[in-house]
Amino acid sequence: MPIAGFTFAGLPTRVLFGEGTLGELGPEIDRLGRRRALVLSTPGHRVAAERLAAGLGGRAAGVFAGAVMHSPVEVTEAAVAAYGAAGADCLVALGGGSTIGLGKAVAIRTGALQVAVPTTYAGSEMTDILGETEGGRKTTRRDPALRPATVIYDVALTMGLPARLTATSGLNALAHAVEALYARDRNPVLSLLAAESATALCAALPRLAAAPRDPEARARAFEGAWLAGAALGGTTMALHHKLCHVLGGSFGLPHAETHAVVLPHAVAYNAAAAGGLLAPLEAALGAGGGSVARRLYDFARAIGAPVALSELGLAEADLDRAAAIALENPYWNPRRLEPGAIRALLGAAWVGTPPE
Numbered sequence: 542m543p544i545a546g547f548t549f550a551g552l553p554t555r556v557l558f559g560e561g562t563l564g565e566l567g568p569e570i571d572r573l574g575r576r577r578a579l580v581l582s583t584p585g586h587r588v589a590a591e592r593l594a595a596g597l598g599g600r601a602a603g604v605f606a607g608a609v610m611h612s613p614v615e616v617t618e619a620a621v622a623a624y625g626a627a628g629a630d631c632l633v634a635l636g637g638g639s640t641i642g643l644g645k646a647v648a649i650r651t652g653a654l655q656v657a658v659p660t661t662y663a664g665s666e667m668t669d670i671l672g673e674t675e676g677g678r679k680t681t682r683r684d685p686a687l688r689p690a691t692v693i694y695d696v697a698l699t700m701g702l703p704a705r706l707t708a709t710s711g712l713n714a715l716a717h718a719v720e721a722l723y724a725r726d727r728n729p730v731l732s733l734l735a736a737e738s739a740t741a742l743c744a745a746l747p748r749l750a751a752a753p754r755d756p757e758a759r760a761r762a763f764e765g766a767w768l769a770g771a772a773l774g775g776t777t778m779a780l781h782h783k784l785c786h787v788l789g790g791s792f793g794l795p796h797a798e799t800h801a802v803v804l805p806h807a808v809a810y811n812a813a814a815a816g817g818l819l820a821p822l823e824a825a826l827g828a829g830g831g832s833v834a835r836r837l838y839d840f841a842r843a844i845g846a847p848v849a850l851s852e853l854g855l856a857e858a859d860l861d862r863a864a865a866i867a868l869e870n871p872y873w874n875p876r877r878l879e880p881g882a883i884r885a886l887l888g889a890a891w892v893g894t895p896p897e
């Protein structure tokens with residue numbers, strides 16, 4: 542049997558992890574040799590972004606609070622203009638994957654260095670991936686220049702993460718770990734990270750469903766998200782991510798919820814082809830009856846995640862088109878892409894039927 546080779550480019554991003562680490566932001570900007578940061582956020586995080594900018598004093602160039610999901614190019618263009626007008630020389634993205642995505646989109650157009658301050662479990666801060674939408678289509682690109690220079694994980698910022706977003710964003714992270722476990726270009730280091738990520742998330746998310754302000758569980762979930770992002774950032778995504786990109790980019794479905802619903806069905810589709818590669822996920826889910834996909838479905842339901850695409854606003858009439866778009870520029874996948882089986886997967890996810 543030929544030896545499976547791999548390329549491992551290391552883990553290039555500097556990470557500060559802890560509670561109260563946001564206090565390191567100013568010194569971190571100095572360390573990067575930058576002087577004036579434009580702080581990015583969603584409209585809902587404007588007050589927090591303005592407070593952060595005020596705390597940075599002369600190191601803040603202003604706030605752009607226009608980030609929205611799926612990185613529409615029009616929003617990026619407005620943020621690039623704000624970056625230039627403010628005389629900024631770096632970016633601070635305070636928020637979830639949408640804000641961090643905006644930071645990446647501005648950085649790739651301006652050369653700005655980024656400090657990411659995540660507040661969800663999306664994991665985007667650790668990847669070299671940017672998904673952008675234009676004209677109803679989501680395109681995804683990878684470039685080392687998209688990576689933030691520094692990521693500051695401050696557990697305090699996640700204490701108030703709403704219950705539903707905790708569950709769905711946690712499953713978004715788990716999806717990264719799952720697809721890294723069976724990625725064609727996996728390697729022993731990233732497989733360890735993905736396995737540890739699954740262990741952390743499967744332990745922490747049920748604890749957070751019961752006690753959302755449990756600091757230890759918050760820290761464990763954040764570690765899981767970090768490791769999931771790092772694993773995704775070094776491997777290529779497969780069918781699960783492709784389906785979610787289509788459902789988000791072409792049908793406007795919410796990102797984390799879509800991941801939460803699709804993941805058990807994607808695992809059902811791939812489990813046999815992935816063979817033992819999903820063993821760390823099985824171990825993380827603990828003892829229980831049924832297939833790994835069924836146990837994942839039960840896990841998602843137990844932590845309060847949605848289980849049906851119909852709940853997220855997708856029309857049944859759109860399923861054929863979603864399956865067709867997913868097959869247009871397919872990603873590599875452990876199991877061959879079978880149009881009928883993919884349409885059936887989407888149908889089951891739309892209804893919310895548990896996978897076998």
Ligand code: NAD
Pocket residue numbers: 583584585586609610611612636637638639640642660661662663664665666668669670671672698699700701702703706710713796797
């Ligand atoms: P989000 O960033 O869109 O945030 C969802 C909502 O939650 C927003 O209104 C936000 O203001 C709010 N929010 C964020 N943190 C909060 C907190 N701590 N407390 C209360 N409210 C909070 O959601 P997301 O799921 O983090 O990110 C989704 C986006 O990230 C998508 O556009 C997706 O494409 C992208 N993404 C990219 C990658 C990548 O590697 N490129 C990976 C994962 C996700």
